[in-house]
Amino acid sequence: MNKKVLYAIFDDEEILLKSVKELRSKDIAIEEVYSPFPVHGLDHALGFKETRMAITAFIYGCVGLAFGALLIYYIMISGVGKSWPMNIGGKPNWTFYHNFPAFVPIMFECTVLFAGHLMALTYFFRNQLYPGATTASPDPRTTDDKFLMEIVVDGDDKEMRKLLSDTGASEINEKDSNDK
Amino acid sequence: MHKESEIRDPLILGNKTYHDITRDIARPVEGKANKYWWILFGLSVFLFLWGVGCMAYTIGTGIGAWGLNKTVNWAWDITNFVWWIGIGHAGTLISAVLLLFRQKWRMAINRSAEAMTIFGVVQAGLFPLIHMGRPWLAYWVFPFPNEYGPLWQNFNSPLLWDVFAISTYLTVSTVFWYIGLIPDFAMIRDRMSKTISPMKKKLYTLLAFGWSGRAKHWQRFEEVSLVLAGLATPLVFSVHSIVSMDFATSIIPGWHTTIFPPYFVLGALFSGFAMVETLLIIMRKVVNLEAYITIKHIEYMNVIILFTGSLVGTAYITELFMAWYSGVAFEQYAFINRATGPYWWAYMAMMSCNVIIPQLYWIKKVRTSFIATFILSIFVNIGMWFERFVIIVTSLHRDFLPSSWTMFSPTFIDIGIFLGTIGFFFTLFLMYARTFPVVAQAELKTILKSSGSEYKNKSHE
Numbered sequence: 001m002n003k004k005v006l007y008a009i010f011d012d013e014e015i016l017l018k019s020v021k022e023l024r025s026k027d028i029a030i031e032e033v034y035s036p037f038p039v040h041g042l043d044h045a046l047g048f049k050e051t052r053m054a055i056t057a058f059i060y061g062c063v064g065l066a067f068g069a070l071l072i073y074y075i076m077i078s079g080v081g082k083s084w085p086m087n088i089g090g091k092p093n094w095t096f097y098h099n100f101p102a103f104v105p106i107m108f109e110c111t112v113l114f115a116g117h118l119m120a121l122t123y124f125f126r127n128q129l130y131p132g133a134t135t136a137s138p139d140p141r142t143t144d145d146k147f148l149m150e151i152v153v154d155g156d157d158k159e160m161r162k163l164l165s166d167t168g169a170s171e172i173n174e175k176d177s178n179d180k
Numbered sequence: 181m182h183k184e185s186e187i188r189d190p191l192i193l194g195n196k197t198y199h200d201i202t203r204d205i206a207r208p209v210e211g212k213a214n215k216y217w218w219i220l221f222g223l224s225v226f227l228f229l230w231g232v233g234c235m236a237y238t239i240g241t242g243i244g245a246w247g248l249n250k251t252v253n254w255a256w257d258i259t260n261f262v263w264w265i266g267i268g269h270a271g272t273l274i275s276a277v278l279l280l281f282r283q284k285w286r287m288a289i290n291r292s293a294e295a296m297t298i299f300g301v302v303q304a305g306l307f308p309l310i311h312m313g314r315p316w317l318a319y320w321v322f323p324f325p326n327e328y329g330p331l332w333q334n335f336n337s338p339l340l341w342d343v344f345a346i347s348t349y350l351t352v353s354t355v356f357w358y359i360g361l362i363p364d365f366a367m368i369r370d371r372m373s374k375t376i377s378p379m380k381k382k383l384y385t386l387l388a389f390g391w392s393g394r395a396k397h398w399q400r401f402e403e404v405s406l407v408l409a410g411l412a413t414p415l416v417f418s419v420h421s422i423v424s425m426d427f428a429t430s431i432i433p434g435w436h437t438t439i440f441p442p443y444f445v446l447g448a449l450f451s452g453f454a455m456v457e458t459l460l461i462i463m464r465k466v467v468n469l470e471a472y473i474t475i476k477h478i479e480y481m482n483v484i485i486l487f488t489g490s491l492v493g494t495a496y497i498t499e500l501f502m503a504w505y506s507g508v509a510f511e512q513y514a515f516i517n518r519a520t521g522p523y524w525w526a527y528m529a530m531m532s533c534n535v536i537i538p539q540l541y542w543i544k545k546v547r548t549s550f551i552a553t554f555i556l557s558i559f560v561n562i563g564m565w566f567e568r569f570v571i572i573v574t575s576l577h578r579d580f581l582p583s584s585w586t587m588f589s590p591t592f593i594d595i596g597i598f599l600g601t602i603g604f605f606f607t608l609f610l611m612y613a614r615t616f617p618v619v620a621q622a623e624l625k626t627i628l629k630s631s632g633s634e635y636k637n638k639s640h641e
Contacts, residue, residue, distance in 0.1 A: 032395070034393045034395075035395065035398065036198065036622060037363075037623065037626050038399075038401060038402050038622075038626060039395075040626070042398070043395060043398075043399040046395055048399055051396075051399050051400045053400050053404050054403055054407050072335045075333070075335060076332075076336075088337075093336070102336040103335055103336075105338075106335055106341055108418060109341075109348045109418070110344070112352060112412075112414070113344075113348040113351070115407075116352040116356075116411050116412075117351065117352070117355060119408070120355045120359060120404070120408075123359065123400055123401075127396075127400060129389035129391060131386050132386060133390025134385060136369070136370065137392040140370035142370075142393055143370045143391075144202045144367065144370065144371070145199040145625075
């Protein structure tokens with residue numbers, strides 16, 4: 001088939017947003033939108049689901065809390081091969097709950113440590129961001145001041161070009177077929 | 181679109197477009213350093229190397245190289261440590277707490293404030309490291325499976341809480357900072373194609389992690405920033421609370437007070453904002469960011485300094501009152517000795533720099549002047565150093581037995597290490613100012629239409 005990839009460039013995020021809404025109302029699939037900054041409301045206009053990053057952070061935080069609690073329990077209360085709890089400065093550690101207040105700071109820090117770092121790693125993983133990755137948007141100007149909408153057209157693209165420029169695209173480029 | 185009140189002052193001055201913001205932020209990275217940068221950089225590196233020499237001497241000779249004695253067994257090392265940690269606090273407050281409160285003015289200054297945080301915490305970490313005497317065994321502070329007994333850390337001790345709090349703070353702040361930096365590195369990477377520096381382009385391609393600005397990525401970016409801000413907010417309060425517990429859980433009169441955690445946190449924010457101002461007032465001139473870091477930003481920070489400074493003053497007076505009210509002779513003497521003993525001048529420096537001088541910010545002319553703010557911020561930096569010195573040294577130097585009363589004076593090495601950390605801090609900051617996008621330009625572009633002066637005027641017509 002004769003598939004074409006169109007890159008519509010917009011100068012302003014409000015025009016882009018209007019165009020996205022118009023195209024979506026006509027059931028035209030938008031492949032991707034690249035923008036230099038987060039455009040408010042664009043994720044809803046494109047019909048994205050809510051991101052689950054915050055949920056992962058909550059789960060990682062629970063893991064961190066459990067890790068901190070177990071670590072302290074093992075070291076201070078019931079270490080393997082240890083027949084009595086540590087007694088430091090006349091303050092023995094008979095049970096976990098007796099000493100609980102003194103354990104709160106480190107349990108809290110473990111929660112934040114796990115939640116923060118593991119969420120960041122998940123974010124890098126899901127976005128495929130890593131040192132050495134060379135992916136970039138089709139047009140380098142999209143990190144500066146241009147907004148780019150990527151649309152795949154099957155067959156004749158005249159109508160689509162007209163629609164895009166009617167909704168405010170300042171220029172429309174076609175993906176070079178030699179490009180991968 | 182978000183609308184801003186018309187009477188609110190603009191946060192971006194001049195007729196800026198999105199492209200202008202890109203150009204202005206990329207300019208220091210793409211351009212050549214001027215003479216002043218090289219002079220400052222040379223001076224900082226010199227101080228840093230001097231500090232390295234003093235640190236090496238300390239490690240080779242032992243802690244006896246410092247002015248410590250049996251009575252005053254903690255002095256400049258911990259003073260400098262608390263001072264640097266405190267300076268680190270404003271960065272996270274600006275980037276995290278102000279994000280949660282949706283304060284738009286944070287966007288022009290959060291990047292540099294966070295850089296200051298990270299560099300400040302690095303300096304702070306050096307002091308416990310060299311105080312250990314054998315810094316190559318520093319990893320012993322972390323719990324790891326071992327065959328020394330097994331030998332474990334004491335999880336009841338605030339010193340171990342410090343280890344966890346500061347390492348969490350340093351690493352989470354760095355991650356938060358870097359996630360925000362990625363889109364801006366990508367902006368610089370994409371501009372590099374027009375210039376001729378393949379090495380630089382390679383470097384920024386590496387740093388940008390392959391960022392492309394897809395809509396889904398931005399959605400995740402915003403969510404991750406918000407959650408990290410939510411995590412960093414209690415973190416920043418926990419860190420200095422825990423630092424204060426190094427003192428508060430002891431039985432030394434003058435240290436053993438429950439007011440310490442909030443008192444230290446406020447003091448940290450107070451000193452942190454002062455250091456942000458000191459740095460930014462210079463930086464906005466050197467790298468031409470006058471349109472982005474405006475007098476309005478400085479005024480907002482001055483209001484916070486005035487507020488936290490007044491609260492710190494309240495804490496000082498509360499401490500005095502509680503000492504008298506407790507009826508404990510040792511406690512009362514500790515505070516009388518602070519104010520009227522041989523270190524009265526340090527107490528006066530603390531009181532005047534932290535409580536009296538910031539009150540000048542009630543005057544609008546003072547708080548909206550760059551020069552006055554710069555001078556006052558230096559006073560606050562000095563005052564907060566003296567606050568820690570007063571708390572630490574004057575509480576120790578006259579302890580329970582008058583026969584062991586003594587004085588503390590720093591040695592050449594003490595001073596050298598402190599100056600060395602200042603040199604190291606400025607070395608890092610100056611390198612940052614030349615190679616990093618110093619303003620979070622992607623975020624700044626989101627407020628151009630609501631807070632840019634040109635757009636504000638248009639909507640007014």
